Amino acid sequence: MYYNDKTTIFLDGKWLKANDASTDLYSQTLHYGAGVFEGIRSYETEDGAMVFKAKEHYERLQYSAEKMHINLPYSVEELVALTYELLEKNDLQNSYIRPLVYLGQNMSLQPTEEVHVLLCAWKWDRYLGDEQLKLMTSSFQRPNPKSCFVDAKVTGHYTNSILATTEAKKEGFDEALLLDMNGFVAEGPGANFFYEKGDKLYTAPLGNILAGITRQTIFELANELGIDVVEKYFKPEDVYEADGAFFTGTAAEVAGIKSLDGKKFNQKWEDTFGALLSAAYLNRVQKKEYKNFELV
Numbered sequence: 001m002y003y004n005d006k007t008t009i010f011l012d013g014k015w016l017k018a019n020d021a022s023t024d025l026y027s028q029t030l031h032y033g034a035g036v037f038e039g040i041r042s043y044e045t046e047d048g049a050m051v052f053k054a055k056e057h058y059e060r061l062q063y064s065a066e067k068m069h070i071n072l073p074y075s076v077e078e079l080v081a082l083t084y085e086l087l088e089k090n091d092l093q094n095s096y097i098r099p100l101v102y103l104g105q106n107m108s109l110q111p112t113e114e115v116h117v118l119l120c121a122w123k124w125d126r127y128l129g130d131e132q133l134k135l136m137t138s139s140f141q142r143p144n145p146k147s148c149f150v151d152a153k154v155t156g157h158y159t160n161s162i163l164a165t166t167e168a169k170k171e172g173f174d175e176a177l178l179l180d181m182n183g184f185v186a187e188g189p190g191a192n193f194f195y196e197k198g199d200k201l202y203t204a205p206l207g208n209i210l211a212g213i214t215r216q217t218i219f220e221l222a223n224e225l226g227i228d229v230v231e232k233y234f235k236p237e238d239v240y241e242a243d244g245a246f247f248t249g250t251a252a253e254v255a256g257i258k259s260l261d262g263k264k265f266n267q268k269w270e271d272t273f274g275a276l277l278s279a280a281y282l283n284r285v286q287k288k289e290y291k292n293f294e295l296v
């Protein structure tokens with residue numbers, strides 16, 4: 001699904017077929033989850049494939065690596081250039097790009113000098129689909145920021161996400177909504193969360209969440225469209241009263257939400273700021289001008 005006989009990857013300075021690549025079973029990342037990664041999308045535009053906010057993603061990768069004491073051997077500029085090469089080699093326009101920085105042999109709990117950098121890409125539909133989602137408040141909290149760097153994209157952090165999504169699906173929901181250690185709504189397992197009430201949008205402040213690049217793009221688009229966004233702490237009970245809600249993430253883009261814990265939101269998705277921002281987001285990533293922007 002992610003690769004076939006023709007797929008080319010970048011691994012440690014070389015271009016090779018995904019089928020011919022191998023890894024060390026004694027990797028510290030495999031045993032303890034100490035690796036860092038990114039999730040990036042490229043889009044087909046009139047000027048060819050564009051990697052959306054490539055610099056911001058690789059700056060976050062650098063930040064994540066620093067926090068985990070990993071010495072990333074490439075600059076942001078080099079990684080951006082390599083990403084465009086990766087797309088070309090795989091003849092990809094609309095794609096999902098996965099940079100992964102993983103470590104060599106080390107069974108101790110100390111930093112590892114041997115660092116590997118993988119860049120791969122594949123075609124991937126919107127991660128959460130196109131239907132409005134039924135959410136449940138997870139029994140799992142997001143990691144306490146005093147237990148790890150919750151704003152770094154570390155492979156091991158995703159065990160928390162896997163538990164939350166699996167629980168939600170088992171209970172018959174589409175996705176989970178996780179609280180922080182104080183009981184306030186934090187984010188989804190792989191996306192940031194916004195809800196709307198009256199003429200404003202609300203989202204959790206930074207501190208207990210991943211600083212999503214899509215979240216930031218929504219701030220920019222909302223500002224351009226004259227929609228107020230308020231960062232504040234709030235509880236699931238506040239969301240039960242919402243007019244609408246959505247997730248934001250590179251893989252999910254802007255994903256509409258129908259209900260939380262069975263409580264349906266007041267407005268039809270089509271009538272919400274979320275739907276407007278979803279359309280504006282797709283225009284932005286595909287470099288379509290606002291003058292072509294039409295709400296459908």
Ligand code: PMP
Nearest residue numbers: 190191192210212213214249250
């Ligand atoms: N929160 C979590 C936990 C995530 O995994 C992601 C996806 N990277 C996001 C939020 C959204 O981040 P971004 O918009 O940068 O993809």
